[in-house]
Amino acid sequence: MAEVPQPAPTGDELLRVLSALGNPHRMRIVAALLESRTYVSALAREIGMSRPLLHMHLQRLEAAGLVVGTLELAEDGKAMKYYEVAPFFYELTPGVIARAAETITTTADRTTKEEAK
Amino acid sequence: MAEVPQPAPTGDELLRVLSALGNPHRMRIVAALLESRTYVSALAREIGMSRPLLHMHLQRLEAAGLVVGTLELAEDGKAMKYYEVAPFFYELTPGVIARAAETITTTADRTTKEEAK
DNA sequence: AACACCTGTCAAAGTTTTCTGACACGTCTC
């Protein structure tokens, strides 16, 4: 197994990842998806969570690049969204945090950019 | 430099760490403290943040074990609280998250335990 | 005594995140 040097994550990326993982529900979701990929409704039943809520959490995890969703057509024609965990890897050290901190765009900037597009 | 195997963090510990670092201000605070240890008031001026607010953020970081504060008496008798970053190291992978997820105590449990002591 | 620092805490306000209960749309089966 080759050791691959990790590129330093940007502040915004790391921020998305950390705040996505810093939530008990979302940790459990990652754990469940690592066990086996499933579709939203099944996962909602499995972990006992309302579907709209799970939808939101999955959104957050996907935005952080930690899971990926794929809309698949089942043989019976039903459209089902399958999710699986992405193979992420982050190292958390003071240095990494400090380097990331330099590239954090302010909330104001982020909002402005979003609105601009 | 010896490679030390990292013990798997508990769910609650990882949760505290991730939610502590998943905040732009707190990232910047870690970055500033890595540059040089300082005391609260000086740091507040340096990063342009109100002292009570900084106090709260430092609390959160310290609770997660990411920084350590020491109350020191200056020669002139003034009591000053110096903070510095702790040498932390966490690896974030799907497996680590999944293992941590198993040991998450529910919010209800945590609250009960806190009150019980 | 008044000022300039340092420390801490607290209540209230503001903002974001989380969560629920509808609703709308689609397919297939009875």
Add this chain to the structure above:
DNA sequence: GAGACGTGTCAGAAAACTTTGACAGGTGTT
């Protein structure tokens, strides 16, 4: 057509987090 699945979205309530300003205490200097 009604029912059982699947998808997504939206508004509003509830809870958590962030932020401010004011207060109280400490020391040492003018």
